[in-house]
Amino acid sequence: KPNNKLLPPGPPKLPLLGHLHLLGSLPHRSLSQLSKKYGPVMLLQLGSVPTIVISSAAAARELFKFHDLASCSRPRLAGSGRLSYNYLDISFSPYGDHWRNVRKICMLELFTSRRVESFREIREEEVGRLLNSISQSSSSSAPIDLSEKSYSLTANIITRVAFGSIFSGGKLDDEHFQHVMHSALAAIGSFSMTDFIPTFGWIIDRLNGVHGRLEKSFAEMDAFFQHVVEDRINFKKSSKKEENIVDVLLRMERESSESDALKVTKDCVKALIMDIFLAGVETGAGTIVWAMTELVRNPRVMKKLQHEIRSCIKEGSVKEINLEKLEYLKMVVKEVLRLHPPVPLLLPRETICPFKLNGYDIDPKSHLHINVWAIGRDPQSWTDPEEFFPERFIESNVDYKGQNFELIPFGGGRRICPGINMGTLTVELALANLFLCFDWKLPNGMKEEDIDMEEEVGLTITKKSPLKLIPSFQLIFS
Numbered sequence: 001k002p003n004n005k006l007l008p009p010g011p012p013k014l015p016l017l018g019h020l021h022l023l024g025s026l027p028h029r030s031l032s033q034l035s036k037k038y039g040p041v042m043l044l045q046l047g048s049v050p051t052i053v054i055s056s057a058a059a060a061r062e063l064f065k066f067h068d069l070a071s072c073s074r075p076r077l078a079g080s081g082r083l084s085y086n087y088l089d090i091s092f093s094p095y096g097d098h099w100r101n102v103r104k105i106c107m108l109e110l111f112t113s114r115r116v117e118s119f120r121e122i123r124e125e126e127v128g129r130l131l132n133s134i135s136q137s138s139s140s141s142a143p144i145d146l147s148e149k150s151y152s153l154t155a156n157i158i159t160r161v162a163f164g165s166i167f168s169g170g171k172l173d174d175e176h177f178q179h180v181m182h183s184a185l186a187a188i189g190s191f192s193m194t195d196f197i198p199t200f201g202w203i204i205d206r207l208n209g210v211h212g213r214l215e216k217s218f219a220e221m222d223a224f225f226q227h228v229v230e231d232r233i234n235f236k237k238s239s240k241k242e243e244n245i246v247d248v249l250l251r252m253e254r255e256s257s258e259s260d261a262l263k264v265t266k267d268c269v270k271a272l273i274m275d276i277f278l279a280g281v282e283t284g285a286g287t288i289v290w291a292m293t294e295l296v297r298n299p300r301v302m303k304k305l306q307h308e309i310r311s312c313i314k315e316g317s318v319k320e321i322n323l324e325k326l327e328y329l330k331m332v333v334k335e336v337l338r339l340h341p342p343v344p345l346l347l348p349r350e351t352i353c354p355f356k357l358n359g360y361d362i363d364p365k366s367h368l369h370i371n372v373w374a375i376g377r378d379p380q381s382w383t384d385p386e387e388f389f390p391e392r393f394i395e396s397n398v399d400y401k402g403q404n405f406e407l408i409p410f411g412g413g414r415r416i417c418p419g420i421n422m423g424t425l426t427v428e429l430a431l432a433n434l435f436l437c438f439d440w441k442l443p444n445g446m447k448e449e450d451i452d453m454e455e456e457v458g459l460t461i462t463k464k465s466p467l468k469l470i471p472s473f474q475l476i477f478s
């Protein structure tokens with residue numbers, strides 16, 4: 001009986017809006033503040049949608065260990081529906097046969113260690129191109145826009161992995177593509193009114209331009225993906241070359257028949273490409289930028305990291321095979337992902353059936369967010385949580401693979417990010433080389449404490465103002 005239910009606590013709400021007005025422009029921060037008052041399992045009413053917010057490692061642990069299946073669907077939202085060709089992808093597809101099949105096939109075809117290893121050369125070459133472009137500009141001693149450089153790096157890697165080529169000659173140029181993808185992520189990351197106030201929310205979204213921006217981004221990305229898919233179909237593949245992701249997806253399309261559990265269509269292929277771009281580019285680039293930002297703010301850590309890299313690596317550049325040796329680098333990356341998880345609330349989940357969490361009743365059809373940003377800064381889990389201190393991971397087994405619930409920047413359970421290895425290899429390789437080959441300093445007398453740490457939020461949190469640093473050349477590399 002409803003009366004016997006013990007619902008999670010939450011703040012007082014307004015008619016119609018519920019708690020929507022409390023989200024503010026940086027929801028991970030507002031929700032973290034609210035959880036200090038209302039606890040690690042809160043119930044908010046976002047317009048018409050009951051929304052659970054989890055903000056502690058213990059509650060996340062209970063959810064992933066005991067209620068993963070009951071909470072692993074995704075809500076149907078206007079933005080994610082559009083960008084996923086009506087939920088034909090992995091990320092936004094609700095729990096069910098389609099998601100299970102498409103995820104299973106992609107895990108076998110795209111995310112195995114063999115496949116990730118097969119793209120090693122691409123990652124190494126692209127990091128090499130980044131170093132060359134920095135060394136060319138470093139002679140002028142003008143600051144380098146590392147936000148832009150990191151973005152080009154991850155976009156080029158994902159583009160080559162997916163399509164076998166880089167942007168040049170494509171329909172969208174580099175900068176414009178970045179803009180289109182960023183606005184797509186911003187559109188799906190914002191709490192759009194259409195989803196929460198069914199009666200008139202869509203009018204607000206039309207008036208404030210959310211709807212128009214989403215439609216424009218979708219149309220441009222769709223046209224681009226259509227172009228590359230057609231290109232690949234017409235392309236006579238040389239047998240020696242490793243298949244790229246589009247080849248694999250098109251092979252899946254050719255091999256699947258109507259009777260298969262998963263019928264792969266052209267829209268499904270495009271939805272999966274969209275996923276890989278939206279999931280793989282900004283997350284990696286953002287992590288590199290936050291890492292560089294924290295390192296210039298913490299010269300002690302930067303020096304120690306450089307010392308490790310320069311004493312372990314005797315060649316002109318770091319290769320992936322060398323990364324294993326760089327233990328401090330791995331701690332630095334963990335610390336960056338703790339303080340700056342690129343997807344601060346993970347992707348929204350939707351509950352499938354009722355269950356109890358932390359003693360409270362959770363209803364089916366509730367949206368559920370796990371605030372990994374708050375969990376990463378929770379003093380219950382971390383000593384001096386606001387301090388950037390990679391040494392906290394010495395002699396600790398805590399890792400981000402989804403088993404240590406105080407550090408879950410890639411999520412956990414059935415929906416855990418399948419791109420963990422691809423993402424972390426790119427970040428580690430880029431950082432190792434950036435610090436092997438260059439020393440970095442702030443422009444014209446700027447001090448560490450002057451660095452602007454302001455965040456911009458979409459589906460990912462990125463550094464709002466670009467990070468500009470001056471490199472000085474350390475090593476000659478080929």
Ligand code: HEM
Nearest residue numbers: 090091279280283284343346347410411412415417419423
């Ligand atoms: C530093 C890099 C990355 C971070 C921090 C990251 C983080 C995440 C997070 C937090 C989720 C949601 C998990 C959840 O809801 O529980 C996710 C899902 C996903 N990620 Fe990543 N990701 C990264 C890189 C990548 C890359 C490189 C790819 C692909 C090439 C990728 C593909 C995906 C996909 C397909 C999903 C959806 C999984 C599902 O819903 O079943 N990610 N990622």
